[in-house]
Ligand SMILES: Nc1ncnc2c1ncn2[C@@H]1O[C@H](COP(=O)(O)OP(=O)(O)O)[C@@H](O)[C@H]1O
C-alpha cells in the first residue's frame with residue numbers, strides 16, 4: 001500500500017478483489033476520491049461495504065488489486081468502540097503523539113459539543129454522545145481521509161439529524177476526504193458530493209449531488225434523486241410523473257465493462 | 271441540600287434497621303451458648319464459654335502473644351501470595367497473549383491443577399524441611415491457579431473490536447497491552463486475586479498445623495495439647511476476621527480500580 005502526497009485524487013482504488021473462501025465480496029472494484037470530497041457508499045446489507053471500508057482503514061490487507069491512500073486516516077465505526085476504562089478525553093487522546101494531547105482532545109470535544117463531559121466514563125454516555133466522542137477521536141488526528149461505517153445507524157432519528165448537521169459542519173471546516181458507508185439514502189443525499197451504490201462487488205451506480213450545503217430534504221431534486229438511489233438499491237419508488245429530471249440528478253448505472261470516472265461522468269438514466 | 275438529605279437519612283435508618291435485624295440471630299446463639307456453658311451443659315473441655323473466650327482474647331493481646339503469631343502468619347500469607355500472584359500473572363500473560371505460549375504453559379498448569387495442592391504437603395516437607403519455606407511455597411502454589419485462570423480468561427475475553435480500534439488509532443503492541451489488554455482484564459484479575467487470598471488463608475491453616483513453632487495455626491495446635499478450647503476459639507475468630515478484612519480490602523480495591531464499570535457507577 002503506497003501513500004501519496006496531498007494531490008488529487010486522495011484515494012485511488014483499482015481492481016480491488018476480496019474473497020472470503022469461495023465468497024467473492026469485492027470483484028475488481030474501482031474508485032477515486034478527490035481531495036476534500038465527501039463520498040457516500042450505499043449498498044444492500046452484505047454487499048461488502050464494511051469489507052471495503054476495512055480495506056481502506058488498513059484493517060484488511062490488499063491481496064488483489066491496487067489501493068493508494070493518504071497515510072493519515074481515521075475511522076468511526078458503527079459502534080463507538082470507546083475504551084470503557086478511559087475517561088472521555090483519554091479516549092480521544094488514545095494513541096495520539098505530540099505536545100498537549102489533552103488540549104487537543106478538549107478542543108476536538110468542544111467541536112462536537114461535549115467539552116462538559118471530559119472526565120465522564122463512557123458507560124455514562126448516551127448513544128449519540130458516545131458516537132460524538134468517537135467522532136472527536138477521529139477528528140483530533142486531523143485525518144486526510146475520514147472513514148465512517150454507518151456511524152449513525154444505531155441512533156434514534158432525532159439524534160441522527162443532529163449528527164448529520166454536526167458532520168456537515170465539521171466537514172465544511174476541516175475538509176477531509178470522507179467515505180461514509182450508509183444504508184440511509186437520505187443521509188447520503190444530505191451530506192455527500194457523490195453517492196455510490198455497491199452491488200456485486202463493484203460500484204454499479206454513481207450519483208453526483210451538486211446542491212449547496214447546508215441541505216434539507218426540501219431541496220430541489222431531492223425526491224427524484226432519492227427514488228433513483230432507492231431503485232438502484234432494489235426498492236421501487238415512483239417519482240413524481242411528468243417532471244423532467246435535471247441532468248445532474250440522474251443516477252448513472254455503470255455497465256459491467258465501464259468504470260465510473262469522477263473526471264468524465266457519463267450520465268445515463270437507469 | 272436538604273432535599274437530598276431527607277431520602278438519605280431514611281435510607282441510612284433503613285440500612286441500620288436491616289443490619290440490626292441481621293444481628294439478632296447471632297446474638298441469640300451467643301446468649302444460648304453462654305447459658306449452656308454456665309449451666310454445665312457444654313463443659314469447658316468441649317467448648318469454652320463466650321465470656322471466657324473474650325477474656326482469653328484480651329489476655330493474649332495483653333501478652334503480645336496474639337499479635338506476634340498473627341504477624342508471622344500474615345507474613346507467610348503475604349510472601350506466598352506475592353510469589354503465587356506473580357507467577358500466576360506471568361503465566362496468564364504468556365498463555366493469554368500468544369498461541370505458542372498457551373501451548374507451552376496451559377497444559378502443564380491444567381495437569382497440576384488436577385492434583386489437590388494440599389496433597390503436596392508431605393513432598394514439600396521432604397524438599398524444604400520444616401522452616402518457613404514449605405509454608406510459603408504451599409501458599410504460593412495454591413494461589414497461582416486462581417490468578418492464572420481468571421486473568422487468562424480475562425485476556426482472552428477482551429472485545430476484539432476494541433483491539434481493532436486500538437490498532438486503527440496507531441497503538442503499537444506494547445501500547446495495546448497497556449491501554450487495552452491490561453485494563454480490560456483487570457476485573458477478571460481481581461476476581462482471581464480474591465480467590466487467591468481466600469486460598470492463602472486456607473493453605474496457611476493446613477501448613478501451620480502440620481509443623482510450626484509460631485503462627486495462628488501453631489497457637490491453635492499447642493492449645494489443643496493443653497485442651498485450651500478458649501484459645502482454639504480465639505484462633506478461629508482471628509482466621510475469620512482475617513478472611514473478612516481481606517475481602518473488604520479487595521472489594522475496596524475493586525471499587526477504586528474499576529470505577530468505570532456500569533455496576534459500580536450505578537451503586
Ligand atoms: N471476516 C469474514 N469472514 C468471512 N466472511 C466475511 C467476513 N467479513 C465479511 N464477510 C462476508 O462478506 C460479505 C460482505 O460483508 P460486509 O462487508 O460486512 O457487508 P455490508 O457491510 O455491506 O453489510 C458478507 O457476505 C459477509 O458474510
Ligand SMILES: [Mg+2]
Pocket residue numbers: 049050051150
Ligand atoms: Mg457493514
